Amino acid sequence: MLSNIGNILLLSNVLIGALIIYYSFNCLKTSNNLVFKNIYQLSLIQSTLILSCFFTLVAAFLVSDFSLINVYQNSHSLKPVFYKISGTWGNHEGSLLLWVIILTVFSFLFLVLNKNHPKNYRLHTLIIQNLLILGFLFFILFNSNPFSIINPVPKEGLGLNPILQDPALAIHPPLLYVGFVGSSIYFSAAMASMVSNYNDRSFAKSIKGWVLISWVFQTLGIMVGSIWAYYELGWGGFWFWDPVENASLLPWFAMTALLHSLLVLEKRNALYFWTIILCLLTFTLSVTGTFLVRSGILNSVHTFANDPSRGIYILVFLSIMIITSVYFLFTRYKPETNHISGNSKETFVLINNWFMMFYLITVLLGTLYPIFTDVLFKSKISVGPPFYNSVIAPVVVFFLVFMAIGPQTKWIKNKFTNLKQLSIILGGALLTNFTIIFLFKSYSVISNLIIISSLFLIFSSFMDLFKKTKLNFARIISHLSFGFLIFFIGLNHNFTIEKDFNLKLGEEKVIDNYKFVLNDLELINQINYKAIIGKLRVKNMNTNEERTLKPEIRIYDNPQTLTYEASIKTNFFKDHYLTMSNIDRSEYYNVKFQEKPLMIWIWISVVMLSLGGFVSLFKNAKNN
Amino acid sequence: MRTKIIFTFLLINFYSYVASNETINENKIYKNLRCLVCQGQSISDSNSDFAVTLKLVVNDLIEKGKSEEEIYNFLSDKYGDWILYKPKFNLENLALWFLPYFVLFLGGLIILYIIRKKVKKT
Amino acid sequence: MQKTIKLTISVFIFFILLVFYLSLNKVSNYDTENLVGNKLNQIKLESLEGINYITNKNLKKNSYTLINFWASWCAPCRVEHPFLMELSEIKNLKILGVNFKDKKDNALNFLDSLGNPYHYLAKDIKGKQSVNFGIYGIPESILIDKDFIVIKKFVGPLNFEDLNEIKKIVSSL
Numbered sequence: 001m002l003s004n005i006g007n008i009l010l011l012s013n014v015l016i017g018a019l020i021i022y023y024s025f026n027c028l029k030t031s032n033n034l035v036f037k038n039i040y041q042l043s044l045i046q047s048t049l050i051l052s053c054f055f056t057l058v059a060a061f062l063v064s065d066f067s068l069i070n071v072y073q074n075s076h077s078l079k080p081v082f083y084k085i086s087g088t089w090g091n092h093e094g095s096l097l098l099w100v101i102i103l104t105v106f107s108f109l110f111l112v113l114n115k116n117h118p119k120n121y122r123l124h125t126l127i128i129q130n131l132l133i134l135g136f137l138f139f140i141l142f143n144s145n146p147f148s149i150i151n152p153v154p155k156e157g158l159g160l161n162p163i164l165q166d167p168a169l170a171i172h173p174p175l176l177y178v179g180f181v182g183s184s185i186y187f188s189a190a191m192a193s194m195v196s197n198y199n200d201r202s203f204a205k206s207i208k209g210w211v212l213i214s215w216v217f218q219t220l221g222i223m224v225g226s227i228w229a230y231y232e233l234g235w236g237g238f239w240f241w242d243p244v245e246n247a248s249l250l251p252w253f254a255m256t257a258l259l260h261s262l263l264v265l266e267k268r269n270a271l272y273f274w275t276i277i278l279c280l281l282t283f284t285l286s287v288t289g290t291f292l293v294r295s296g297i298l299n300s301v302h303t304f305a306n307d308p309s310r311g312i313y314i315l316v317f318l319s320i321m322i323i324t325s326v327y328f329l330f331t332r333y334k335p336e337t338n339h340i341s342g343n344s345k346e347t348f349v350l351i352n353n354w355f356m357m358f359y360l361i362t363v364l365l366g367t368l369y370p371i372f373t374d375v376l377f378k379s380k381i382s383v384g385p386p387f388y389n390s391v392i393a394p395v396v397v398f399f400l401v402f403m404a405i406g407p408q409t410k411w412i413k414n415k416f417t418n419l420k421q422l423s424i425i426l427g428g429a430l431l432t433n434f435t436i437i438f439l440f441k442s443y444s445v446i447s448n449l450i451i452i453s454s455l456f457l458i459f460s461s462f463m464d465l466f467k468k469t470k471l472n473f474a475r476i477i478s479h480l481s482f483g484f485l486i487f488f489i490g491l492n493h494n495f496t497i498e499k500d501f502n503l504k505l506g507e508e509k510v511i512d513n514y515k516f517v518l519n520d521l522e523l524i525n526q527i528n529y530k531a532i533i534g535k536l537r538v539k540n541m542n543t544n545e546e547r548t549l550k551p552e553i554r555i556y557d558n559p560q561t562l563t564y565e566a567s568i569k570t571n572f573f574k575d576h577y578l579t580m581s582n583i584d585r586s587e588y589y590n591v592k593f594q595e596k597p598l599m600i601w602i603w604i605s606v607v608m609l610s611l612g613g614f615v616s617l618f619k620n621a622k623n624n
Numbered sequence: 625m626r627t628k629i630i631f632t633f634l635l636i637n638f639y640s641y642v643a644s645n646e647t648i649n650e651n652k653i654y655k656n657l658r659c660l661v662c663q664g665q666s667i668s669d670s671n672s673d674f675a676v677t678l679k680l681v682v683n684d685l686i687e688k689g690k691s692e693e694e695i696y697n698f699l700s701d702k703y704g705d706w707i708l709y710k711p712k713f714n715l716e717n718l719a720l721w722f723l724p725y726f727v728l729f730l731g732g733l734i735i736l737y738i739i740r741k742k743v744k745k746t
Numbered sequence: 747m748q749k750t751i752k753l754t755i756s757v758f759i760f761f762i763l764l765v766f767y768l769s770l771n772k773v774s775n776y777d778t779e780n781l782v783g784n785k786l787n788q789i790k791l792e793s794l795e796g797i798n799y800i801t802n803k804n805l806k807k808n809s810y811t812l813i814n815f816w817a818s819w820c821a822p823c824r825v826e827h828p829f830l831m832e833l834s835e836i837k838n839l840k841i842l843g844v845n846f847k848d849k850k851d852n853a854l855n856f857l858d859s860l861g862n863p864y865h866y867l868a869k870d871i872k873g874k875q876s877v878n879f880g881i882y883g884i885p886e887s888i889l890i891d892k893d894f895i896v897i898k899k900f901v902g903p904l905n906f907e908d909l910n911e912i913k914k915i916v917s918s919l
Contacts, residue, residue, distance in 0.1 A: 235665065235669035236669075237669070240664065242664050243664075291766070295770060297766075297769045297770060297772065308770050308771065311770045312767075312770060315763070315766055315767060315770070318763075319763050322759055322763070323759075326755065326756070326759065330752050339738075340738055340739060341739070342739040347735070347739060350735050350738065351735065354728075354731040354732065354735055357727065357731055358724060358727055358728045358731065361723065361724055361727045362724040365719070365720055365723055365724060366720070368762075368765075369711075369717070369719075369720045371765060371766075371769045372765055373716055373717075374769065374772055375765050375768045375769050375772065376765070377716055379704075379705065379716060379780070380704060380705070380706045380776060380777075380780075381705045381706060381708075381711050381716075381717070382658050382705070382706050382707070382708060382709050382711070383709070383711055383720070384656070384658065384666070384709025384710065385655065385666075385709060386655065386656050386709050386710035387709065387710050387711060387720075390710070391721075391724055391725075395728065498651065581671055583671070583676075584673065584819075585819060585847075590671040592671075660776055660882040660883075661882055661883050673847070673873070673883070674882050674883060676873075677872070677873035677874065677876065677877065678877065680872060680873070680874055681874050681877045684874065699877075701784075702781070702877060702878065702879070702880040703781075703880050703882065704776075704780040704781070706776050
């Protein structure tokens with residue numbers, strides 16, 4: 001039943017998509033600047049239908065309708081209601097439906113909210129966006145249909161992978177999708193802008209809000225994913241440079257670059273084609289990331305069940321997207337007539353873009369390189385954290401310095417009058433760095449440079465708050481919190497203490513100034529898992545600080561899986577992080593203890609960073 | 625005067641670096657070795673049978689006085705380059721290591737070009 | 747100038763898409779194929795009894811040697827055991843069993859009840875020796891010839907096809 005409803009809704013969506021395209025072409029032929037009323041109506045119906053389609057699937061998950069393969073494979077009747085719902089988008093087919101929802105809703109909102117822009121531009125955007133929608137609808141219908149049925153109907157579902165049964169992971173995909181699927185709307189707008197010759201600063205105004213929304217959500221989505229990895233994977237790290245993580249980072253770099261170049265287009269009517277390239281690049285990278293993740297050609301922690309036929313579909317789609325956008329770029333390209341002075345805000349925006357492109361290329365290359373060597377030289381290599389850290393870290397130093405100086409400059413032509421202030425800030429940064437080393441311990445040259453430059457950025461953004469001129473809060477908050485982010489990551493990296501040892505019940509162990517006792521092992525039964533909970537007493541003998549940590553080893557029933565739950569105690573200064581795992585054929589448990597300073601500040605910095613985006617979004621909405 | 629103060633602080637900051645030790649760090653080596661039986665973890669993050677064994681072997685090699693480089697070479701002989709998270713500098717990986725910096729360099733040139741054009745015209 | 751740039755970009759994009767396409771049919775999982783063709787020079791394993799060492803010298807006279815890593819606690823090892831028993835009867839092939847992270851008594855019990863296919867028996871209590879052979883999980887088997895060159899690696903339990911393949915290689919002498 002639900003399967004039929006779902007399929008009918010999907011098919012009617014295809015129909016409406018086609019109708020919208022048809023009417024839009026008709027409407028383009030008329031000479032006035034009015035968009036047909038029925039286009040608005042169809043667009044609204046389209047959004048409503050796709051949402052109903054999604055809720056149909058949610059309903060199937062809620063009532064555990066195992067006649068749907070998708071529900072059978074990803075749910076279980078005993079699962080908590082919350083995870084039944086989040087299971088809807090926790091799998092390939094369901095998440096594609098979420099994709100189409102965002103494509104559709106953004107399409108409608110863009111149409112409605114941009115009434116003061118020319119008809120041709122809006123309609124072309126709508127047409128291109130609907131082509132994207134149709135592309136994904138066909139993908140769902142022919143290859144990844146969440147409403148496919150199974151016969152005979154199974155009595156019970158297979159269940160959702162327990163490490164995915166987690167609140168952070170339930171909200172992670174929707175956030176991330178609003179981010180990178182949301183970028184589709186400015187992909188379409190950029191194409192439309194080239195087709196309809198709508199290429200001045202008002203084009204920048206029409207997409208600015210959308211870029212900001214997608215950037216804010218992408219930032220938050222990445223953070224939530226990272227928090228999840230931190231407490232769920234049990235390694236104490238929060239960023240692994242894993243291919244799937246990289247796939248979400250690539251569009252973020254492009255968006256960040258776009259956010260800045262858009263300023264130049266808006267204020268100075270320059271860098272039009274570069275901005276267009278970034279618009280196209282963002283969504284292209286999003287689809288590329290989807291291709292890499294869903295086709296299963298990359299070896300990653302977060303593997304989706306993979307299937308080459310999906311890969312080939314997305315690859316064809318991606319190729320069409322790239323070829324068309326490159327075709328339009330090549331045929332419409334005209335050299336810029338507006339010029340940029342060496343010492344001006346424009347130049348510093350270009351510098352931001354320059355570094356973003358460097359990060360983007362590095363991460364893209366690192367992610368793809370193993371595929372290239374495998375295909376071209378038949379050799380399998382790994383590219384992991386040590387590669388990214390060693391290539392990117394030195395460059396970040398310069399980036400932070402430019403990031404501090406850039407906002408001090410003026411549009412068109414600038415003169416540095418505040419050299420005195422800058423040198424005071426630099427002195428302050430050096431002094432602070434020295435104090436940290438003096439009080440705690442020393443670290444490598446590169447860490448020194450990163451901490452000094454992040455402090456430089458922090459201080460200089462902070463000074464901006466006390467300026468007499470009109471304040472750009474959005475920028476100050478974002479730059480300040482980015483400085484803090486790098487600063488805290490730097491300190492966290494250098495001051496993390498790690499102890500790795502084996503312990504059995506009742507045993508006591510002293511390592512350096514820490515004393516560990518495994519006091520108790522408790523066995524508990526929950527609805528969908530059994531757990532061994534260890535009670536480990538940790539004492540820091542220097543500070544006499546004492547606390548009990550309770551790591552768990554969980555055995556889930558559906559499907560049978562063993563997971564290790566970290567025990568984390570957080571305060572404003574540091575996290576204590578402890579995981580315990582059983583050692584095969586032994587009564588000992590392997591214990592991994594970490595003291596990670598300032599962890600919570602890393603998350604706070606990212607929230608602040610996205611807050612900057614929100615402020616800018618708010619200001620943008622008020623101005624329009 | 626101010627430049628002198630800054631210069632002094634720079635010196636102090638870098639002196640502190642020299643003071644930090646230069647001994648071989650087994651944790652750094654663990655983090656660069658991929659746990660072959662796990663999904664995308666280093667042996668530092670895993671306590672699978674394989675990771676435990678490999679840690680023992682690495683410790684032995686350090687004790688024997690092998691350098692980081694020699695340890696990596698030994699293990700990539702046995703398990704292939706797949707085991708190293710930081711790919712070696714060689715012809716195959718040339719593009720991987722140099723392309724990012726090439727792009728950085730090229731980007732700098734392009735920005736200079738854009739800025740220069742203005743100077744010529746006015 | 748503009749034409750060259752456009753051409754370069756087009757070629758580059760085409761190249762990436764082609765590589766993506768080719769990679770779709772590849773298996774992205776790890777294997778130790780690169781070890782095939784290498785020479786195992788420094789074999790030195792303590793015998794299971796712990797009295798002497800098994801080295802290259804002992805294996806020199808064999809036309810082919812199959813080095814098999816096993817343990818009594820390893821379930822898949824029981825699955826492949828009958829195949830090893832069958833292989834042990836081939837004339838050109840000698841089997842070196844390396845008992846991996848195991849207790850001697852358990853190992854001997856295992857062989858008592860299931861039969862002993864091994865011509866040489868060695869042990870690797872801490873598993874450190876296995877690294878020299880590029881082993882990352884047991885059971886694994888390595889087929890070498892008289893020059894100690896690795897001809898084939900078998901990851902996971904030996905099956906019927908592996909058995910036939912080994913027979914074919916060994917009899918082609």
